[in-house]
Amino acid sequence: MTLEMRVIQTDEWDVWYDHLELAFGGVPESPAERELCKALTDTDRALGVWDGDGCVGSAGAFSFRLSVPGGAIVPAAGVTAVGVSPTHRRRGILTSLMRRQLDDIRAGGEPLAVLTASDPAIYGRFGYGTAAYALAVEIDTTRVRLSVPPGTDGIRLRLVDPRKALADCERVYAALVSSRPGMPARQPGWEELPLLDAPSMREGGSPLKCVVAEREDGEVVGYARYRVKADWDLTGSEGKVEVSDLDALDPVASAALWRYLFSIDLTWTVRAPRRPVDDPVLHLVSDIRRARTRLRDSLHVRLVxxxxxxxxxxxxxxxxxxxxxxxxxxxxxxxxxxxxxxxxxxxxxxxxxxxxxxxxxxxxxxxxxxxxxxxxxxxxxxxxxxxxxxxxxxxxxxxxxxxxxxxxxxx
Structure with missing residues (x-):
């Protein structure tokens, strides 16, 4: 069998991405997700392995700028789209892709490569180490109360259409990047990622909602994006709040946003699947045992x-x-x-x-x-x-x- 590895052509993207969906189980993404991924793909960094006219292996990279300790923003290759077709496993394709990709990253002058792993056992042999974890929290708001810092009542909260609030939210995000290692400085186009809201992504929840936190002068100092998942049984409402993003510039704005999420009518649980492991909410809750937590590997780092x-x-x-x-x-x-x-x-x-x-x-x-x-x-x-x-x-x-x-x- 003759296999060819090469950078894909722009008009080959759909075939390349169809292969990737197959490698990840064959469930197609929504048109909105697919369209955004196509817009963000740097085809000059998209590798495909071809068997005839079929794509059987893939790996790509985004040109990221990543915060590191001390606040510097460092070029980093955001490794993505790594997959091998089930018909072509155990033939060295993945190793060949990793070899070519790391050589290209080195030649391009990026000192780091980073990735999120669908299977974390794979990438250690290529030199990637788990460098950051994500904290998933699920809080029973019927039994847990928040102790908020002085000044929280001075924060004004306002519900805004997520797209109309985008510029203010991005300003808050950008101000936080250098203060916490591992955060990518968002490049043009990436601001659309948090706004993806296809019905297939909601898992029975509401359309995406956004609440912004403002100081008295109207400056936006925090925001939360979330969905409400309504649920009912014979005893009444069993609604849940699913938090996708929460960023704030100071403790009072953060506390005000969490308090808001805790108090949404007809909901009894707040779930946030991707928080820092030192999230301040862990110090605000009255009963940490009712704030069930789980760690998961998040960012893997490779020194190139x-x-x-x-x-x-x-x-x-x-x-x-x-x-x-x-x-x-x-x-x-x-x-x-x-x-x-x-x-x-x-x-x-x-x-x-x-x-x-x-x-x-x-x-x-x-x-x-x-x-x-x-x-x-x-x-x-x-x-x-x-x-x-x-x-x-x-x-x-x-x-x-x-x-x-x-x-x-x-x-």
Whole structure:
């Protein structure tokens, strides 16, 4: 069998995407979802594997700009559309796609590659490490109350058509990006993603709704997008509030939005499936046991240009450490590197022949990169090895961040 891997032509997008839908179970997306995905696809970065005139493998990448510890916005390849047809599994197609894609990312000068995994067991062998988690919360509002900070009553809430509120919501989002690692700075077109509202996406819920939080001068300082899912039984209403987005610039706006979502008539549960693991609502609820939580892996990070990636972020404490890095898939990263960062966070990473202080794989380095996974926790699992006493604590403190990394939407 002769297979050909190449960048797709623009007029091949539909065939390429039909293959991707088949690889993910064969359920077609709504026309609105498909149209937006087509508009966002960079065909110059869309790889297809062809068997004759049929597409049997795919991988793509978005040109992202991602926040990292210290607030810098760093170029990153947002890996997407990875799939192999069920007729062509176990033939090395996925490995070939990952090889070509990482070579292209390196040639394009992006120090990082990131992805969300449909199956997280797949990507570790290609050097991706889980760097951020998402928190799903389901709160019983009949038993849970909120304690809100002083000033919350000074926030005005207003229901607005989601599209008419888009510019204000995007201003709030953009102001938050540099404050939390893992957030993509939205490029043109990506503002449409949160507004997708095809009936097939609602799962029995209402059309998308938006409430904005305003200060007394009318400035929008927060927003929430949500759906209400009505449900009834013999005892009455069993409605649920499904929260898709909630962003706020200060604690009082955040509290006002959560209080609003808790108080919607005929609803008794608030569900938010993708929140930061340090979401402030966890400190506002009266009974954390009635706020059922679940963690799920979210953003996976791969260092493509190791020294450039480590120099792009800031560090929480001074560090001078030599790390021996294993990276069989991208051997240009393999070897010993000296990382030096001062108290201001500026860093320098250079190759060295000095003895290693720590030993780890590029996968663990990716997990620690955004500051949410500590090197000490990875060492406790046997994934980081300390070769110089004290080096692990020094490096772990430097890599750790003040806020949890968070990816607010899929891609």
């Amino acid at each position: 240009d190791l020294p450039a990636a480590l120099e792009a972020r800031a560090y929480g404490a001074p560090v001078d450490v030599v790390v021996a890095v294993e990276d069989a898939f991208c051997p240009w990263n393999e070897g010993r590197w000296r990382l030096v960062a001062d108290a201001g966070g500026a860093a320098r990473c250079t190759r060295t022949a000095e003895p290693a202080d720590l030993e780890l794989s590029v996968r663990e380095l990716g997990s620690a990169y955004l500051g949410g996974i500590t090197l000490t926790s990875l060492a406790a699992a046997g994934l980081v090895r300390e070769l110089r006493p004290g080096a692990l604590t020094e490096a772990s403190r430097a890599f750790a961040g003040d806020v949890a990394p968070w990816l607010p939407h899929s891609f």
